[in-house]
Amino acid sequence: MTPQRELIFRSFFEMDKHVSVDELYEIVRSIDRSIGYSTVWRNLKLICRVGLAQEVSIGDGITRYDRLTRIPHGHLFCLGCKKVVEFNADQIVGVLAQTAIENDFTNKGFKVEVQGFCGECRAKGSVDSSETESVS
Amino acid sequence: MTPQRELIFRSFFEMDKHVSVDELYEIVRSIDRSIGYSTVWRNLKLICRVGLAQEVSIGDGITRYDRLTRIPHGHLFCLGCKKVVEFNADQIVGVLAQTAIENDFTNKGFKVEVQGFCGECRAKGSVDSSETESVS
DNA sequence: GGTGAAAATGAAAATCGTTTTCATTTAGCT
């Protein structure tokens, strides 16, 4: 346990949002100017490896790190302001567990995501009108 | 409408699996040796822009292109052999639509994914035992 | 069937987040 690791872990777990390497790097950097980018990256990977967080990728090419909570949740992702809103996915997880069984899969993880536009972005306009609903 | 575009479109829509740029590039390349990578890339992007396909990213850093069908579906992704199995997501989409409304989101798309190990991979062994279930 | 503007193509280079390398430092143990 090095001071860098402690700072990175502490900062990450104090955070509520989904943070990218760069974001966490800037945060710890404001406390310890000498910390390296790779150290932040490595420690985020470590946090994932030990099962305390999970990588999430939401369309833009940036990997974010999401603290694992006991209650499973999904993400509402606003295509306008890039905001992420979480929602409880208990019900869906039940369905998915059943689906996995039916297809002879063991499930190790889920990802449930809805892309759209939040109320604020709709109010501000600049939301294109095609309302295509689809699942990949 | 150029011959390259026609070949790329035709090849893409004849395909049933989730194809990456490289994969489609190799396929069209076997028919027209002179076709360029960027042309394949641009046309896949175009297919997405006009709403006939969707980009999907499944953990590995490779973007794949999934033809949009009228019936919404989710993906079972095998962490062992990387196979993708589709399943009907009608039921889940209903729940998600409701969730979006509750959170004042318009929904433009969904992504439902389950990671795990398929029967074959479990039979072959080499499946680590931790069965952590989680949703990002 | 020309003609010209706008769009598409292909090769190469640029981008940019991620990952690795390697020399140096540090933590943890005896």
Place this chain on the structure above:
DNA sequence: AGCTAAATGAAAACGATTTTCATTTTCACC
């Protein structure tokens, strides 16, 4: 204190994606 394995930081490597740009092609119009 002395030793060894692990961690760190700076820089370079990587690799998929995206852009650039010179050239070619399509297509609407005459």
